[in-house]
Structures are given as C-alpha cells and as structure tokens.
Amino acid sequence: MAISTRVAIIGAGPAGALLSHILDRAGIDSVVVERSSRDHVLGRIRAGVLEWGTVELLREVGLGERMDAEGHVHAVNNIVWSGRGVLTLDIEQHAGSRFMSYGQTNLQEDLYEAADRRGAAIHFEAADVEVHDVTSDRPWLTFTSDGEQERIEADYIVGCDGFHGASRQAIPDTVLRTYLKEYPFGWLGILSETPPLEHIVYAHHERGFALASQRNPRLSRYYVQCPLTDSIDDWSDDRFWSELTTRLGPVVGPSIVTGPSIEKSIAPLRSFVAEPMRHGNLFLAGDAAHIVPPTGAKGLNLAVSDVFYLSRGFQAHYLDGDDHYLDGYSDMALRRVWGSVRFSWWLTTLLHRFPDQTDFDLRAQEAELDYLASSTHAQAAMAEQYAGLPFES
Numbered sequence: 001m002a003i004s005t006r007v008a009i010i011g012a013g014p015a016g017a018l019l020s021h022i023l024d025r026a027g028i029d030s031v032v033v034e035r036s037s038r039d040h041v042l043g044r045i046r047a048g049v050l051e052w053g054t055v056e057l058l059r060e061v062g063l064g065e066r067m068d069a070e071g072h073v074h075a076v077n078n079i080v081w082s083g084r085g086v087l088t089l090d091i092e093q094h095a096g097s098r099f100m101s102y103g104q105t106n107l108q109e110d111l112y113e114a115a116d117r118r119g120a121a122i123h124f125e126a127a128d129v130e131v132h133d134v135t136s137d138r139p140w141l142t143f144t145s146d147g148e149q150e151r152i153e154a155d156y157i158v159g160c161d162g163f164h165g166a167s168r169q170a171i172p173d174t175v176l177r178t179y180l181k182e183y184p185f186g187w188l189g190i191l192s193e194t195p196p197l198e199h200i201v202y203a204h205h206e207r208g209f210a211l212a213s214q215r216n217p218r219l220s221r222y223y224v225q226c227p228l229t230d231s232i233d234d235w236s237d238d239r240f241w242s243e244l245t246t247r248l249g250p251v252v253g254p255s256i257v258t259g260p261s262i263e264k265s266i267a268p269l270r271s272f273v274a275e276p277m278r279h280g281n282l283f284l285a286g287d288a289a290h291i292v293p294p295t296g297a298k299g300l301n302l303a304v305s306d307v308f309y310l311s312r313g314f315q316a317h318y319l320d321g322d323d324h325y326l327d328g329y330s331d332m333a334l335r336r337v338w339g340s341v342r343f344s345w346w347l348t349t350l351l352h353r354f355p356d357q358t359d360f361d362l363r364a365q366e367a368e369l370d371y372l373a374s375s376t377h378a379q380a381a382m383a384e385q386y387a388g389l390p391f392e393s
C-alpha cells in the first residue's frame with residue numbers, strides 16, 4: 001500500500017525537519033524520509049550562528065524556548081589581523097540587528113523533540129530513496145526500510161537531502177544549471193569543554209585563518225584553516241592550540257582557555273549553487289540546492305530562509321488557493337542565496353591564505369582589513385550582510 005501525503009520531504013536535517021514542523025502547524029500533511037539514523041543526524045557538529053531572522057522564525061513556530069534559554073545573543077563580532085589590535089564590528093549599531101550563538105545540534109534536538117510531540121512521520125534509515133514523475137500531478141518516491149520497499153505518493157516532493165542527496169539528480173541536465181567554486185583549503189574544527197571568549201573572533205594571519213566561537217558558557221568551538229591534504233591525525237591538541245592562539249594574535253590569543261578536544265573534524269570549503277530550485281512538482285531547499293563556505297555563517301540560515309519561503313508557498317496554495325509564492329519560490333530563494341553566496345565568498349577570500357598567494361596578495365588583504373577598520377560605511381555593508389537581510393515579502 002502506498003503512503004499518501006501532500007508533501008513528501010527527503011532529508012530530516014534542519015531544512016527537512018523544520019519544513020515538516022511548519023507544515024504541520026498549518027495543518028498540511030507531510031512525510032519525511034531520512035537516510036541516516038536519528039542518532040547519526042544528532043551526532044553531527046555543524047553550524048553555530050543564527051541570523052536574527054532565523055531566531056524570530058524559530059520563536060514564531062514554537063521552537064524558541066530552549067534557544068532563548070541557552071543561546072547567547074551577540075551585538076558585535078571581532079576581527080583581528082597582523083597584530084593590529086581588535087576591530088569590533090558593531091552589528092547592532094550598523095544593521096539594527098543582533099545574532100545568536102546556538103548550535104545546529106541543539107536546533108536539531110529541538111526539532112526532533114517537537115516532531116515526537118506531534119507524532120511526526122519521519123522514516124529514519126530510509127535507504128535507496130528514488131524520485132519519480134516529478135513533472136506529473138502526483139509525483140512519488142520509493143525507499144527501502146527494513147528490507148521492504150515503500151512508496152510515497154504526494155502532491156509535491158521537496159529535496160532537503162543536502163549536497164550529496166538524491167533529489168537534485170531528478171532534475172534533467174538540460175534544465176539544471178550548477179555553479180561551483182572549490183577552495184584550496186579546509187577548516188579543522190574542535191569542540192572543547194572550556195569557557196569560550198565572550199565574542200566571536202575572526203582572524204586573518206599569514207599562517208592562515210582562525211575562528212573562535214562557542215556553543216554555551218562551558219563549550220567552545222574553534223577552527224583553524226588547514227591544507228586539504230591534512231587529516232585529524234596530523235593535528236594533536238597541542239598543535240591545534242598553538243596554531244589557534246598564534247593566529248588569534250597577541251591581544252586575543254592569550255585569553256584562550258585550552259583543554260582536551262571532545263570532537264575534531266575537517267570540512268572542505270566550497271561554494272555551490274544549483275538552479276532552478278524547482279522542477280515540476282519537485283522543490284529543492286537547503287544544502288540540496290546550495291553550499292557556502294562557513295566563513296559567513298550562512299549555510300544553516302539559508303536553509304531556514306528557503307524553508308520560510310517554501311512553507312509560505314504551501315500555506316498559500318493549500319489554505320488560500322494562491323500559487324504565486326510557489327511559482328515564485330525558486331527566483332525569490334535564489335536572490336537570497338546568491339546574496340549570501342557572494343558575501344561568504346568575499347569574506348572567505350579576504351580572511352584566508354591561498355596556497356598560490358603572493359606577498360602582494362597578502363598586503364592587499366591587510367589593506368582591505370585596514371580600510372574596513374577605518375570606514376563606518378564599509379563596516380555597515382559587512383554588518384548588514386552578516387546579520388542577514390530581511391526576508392522578501
């Protein structure tokens with residue numbers, strides 16, 4: 001017997017779980033199929049910064065209680081380079097907005113707890129998901145669960161299955177346009193049960209980029225740029241702390257409280273966009289459609305803005321018989337995506353050391369940072385993009 005629903009969602013990461021949550025609140029039925037186990041999804045350490053638009057949306061849909069209790073609201077972030085002291089970028093002053101440190105892992109836990117409370121239909125460990133007839137009025141997908149093949153028929157299918165997912169493959173090469181930029185370095189990230197710095201600090205240094213962030217008052221998140229050829233075995237905790245404190249410079253470095261790492265991983269950096277984000281009755285949302293280097297803290301926030309636009313479209317369709325948001329979803333989402341992709345590319349290019357970089361390139365980066373420090377206009381431009389531009393109405 002096929003499962004019948006209105007919206008079939010592939011992927012129960014932040015995008016898929018949040019979309020299912022919002023649709024349920026509007027009384028719109030959905031079913032989610034997730035390749036991994038629940039614990040595997042919850043075990044991922046990823047994003048840490050929420051734009052204020054994301055914060056307000058999560059509050060609006062009943063997901064703000066723990067975030068407001070455990071998240072850390074920031075009005076500023078800091079940038080250090082070449083021993084030139086600390087630039088405090090006043091996001092609240094320049095953009096009239098703040099941002100929040102709240103780990104994606106915590107958000108995922110909140111989403112799954114909400115899903116449990118509402119008895120959500122999330123099929124974990126759903127293997128071999130395949131998408132069919134996406135240009136028909138009744139697209140369907142198949143998957144294998146406990147060795148049994150299952151079928152879900154729906155009005156719409158939404159691919160929230162990340163960069164390596166199956167849904168994007170359902171768009172013909174004659175329709176799909178992709179844009180890719182791969183960076184010649186990665187980020188080595190660690191978690192440590194140590195008190196974090198008060199502010200988030202981005203560091204440009206001739207030895208490479210570094211970032212000091214946090215998850216809560218007892219849990220710090222740090223990153224250093226590393227060659228793509230490195231593995232975590234190349235990085236003892238001592239080597240990590242030495243590099244981090246050196247790159248954070250003489251003013252900030254000494255404030256770092258070191259301790260044993262409880263998680264260590266290396267992520268490659270890439271910029272990727274797939275267009276269009278709709279084909280027939282298949283929609284793409286989140287990392288299934290776009291990837292940004294984490295420098296601008298945009299990945300998770302873009303997934304949320306896609307879900308906001310798409311859930312608004314489904315509500316207008318089912319509750320008001322109005323399709324203009326669904327018909328305009330791809331163009332509207334892509335305007336925000338490209339804005340964040342460009343900002344993330346700009347900040348990554350400004351703050352990282354590229355292997356083929358010349359001394360001129362290094363001095364030009366330092367000169368741009370000096371200009372940023374000297375110009376309230378340049379700071380305002382960076383602040384409003386870091387804070388996240390308003391959602392389109």
Ligand code: FAS
Pocket residue numbers: 010011012013014015016033034035036041045046047048049104126129160161162163164165166167266267285286287288294296297298299300301303
């Ligand atoms: P996700 O990739 O989170 O979720 C997709 C889900 O689909 C997964 O659970 C996957 O198991 C499932 N899936 C995949 N294929 C499937 C299939 N065929 N069938 C069924 N299910 C399938 N962003 C930041 O802002 N800051 C950061 O510091 C940061 N660090 C990151 C580090 C890493 C290693 C990675 C990979 C990403 C990082 N990101 C960061 C970006 C990240 O937060 C994403 O933007 C966010 O997870 C996007 O959420 P989703 O679109 O739901 O995709």
Ligand code: PHB
Pocket residue numbers: 046047048049200211213214221294295296297
């Ligand atoms: C994080 O806390 O993981 C984080 C913070 C800021 C970024 C990227 C990642 O730009």
